[in-house]
Amino acid sequence: xxxxxxxxxxxxxxxxxxxxxxxxxxxMSVCIIFLLITAVWxxxxxxxxxxxxxxxxxxxxxxxxxxxxxxxxxxxxxxEGFRVLLGKDxxxxxxLSNGDYDKEGLIAxxxxxxxxxxxxxxxxxxxxxxxxxxHLISAMDALLIAGFPQVSITTTGxx
Numbered sequence: 001x002x003x004x005x006x007x008x009x010x011x012x013x014x015x016x017x018x019x020x021x022x023x024x025x026x027x028m029s030v031c032i033i034f035l036l037i038t039a040v041w042x043x044x045x046x047x048x049x050x051x052x053x054x055x056x057x058x059x060x061x062x063x064x065x066x067x068x069x070x071x072x073x074x075x076x077x078x079x080e081g082f083r084v085l086l087g088k089d090x091x092x093x094x095x096l097s098n099g100d101y102d103k104e105g106l107i108a109x110x111x112x113x114x115x116x117x118x119x120x121x122x123x124x125x126x127x128x129x130x131x132x133x134x135h136l137i138s139a140m141d142a143l144l145i146a147g148f149p150q151v152s153i154t155t156t157g158x159x
Contacts (some may be wrong), residue, residue, distance in 0.1 A: 036121060075123065077104065077127040077138075077139050098125065110145075121148060122150040125143060125152070129156070
């Protein structure tokens with residue numbers, strides 16, 4: 001511990017004040033640890049987009065849209081179940097009798113869509129706020145299993 005000696009006018013000691021530095025050291029070590037941890041998380045939260053359509057253009061070639069991009073394939077995740085929109089066709093896939101989402105039925109509908117448009121690669125999964133995240137993941141997995149690797153997510157358009 002550190003201490004301060006003061007002398008009075010007669011040459012004797014007036015008081016001995018001890019400074020406790022342990023709390024100060026504890027506070028500084030906590031602040032340094034907090035600084036280091038938050039610095040790491042700011043780096044992790046950055047997403048590297050690489051070469052997307054919004055990044056700098058690397059060549060003068062026009063970007064070609066995926067095949068059949070004019071045909072909309074959207075999987076809506078609703079509280080009642082799934083709804084598949086393919087072009088102008090709308091197919092509903094209600095929940096099972098036990099209350100679970102019918103993922104196998106969704107995969108079957110998406111495989112039919114893949115047979116109808118075999119060159120189509122993109123699909124959109126849309127979800128409402130009140131639906132759990134795991135059901136959105138199920139819809140994305142179903143799109144991947146059915147052969148639509150370019151999956152987009154949206155929260156608009158679901159009614």
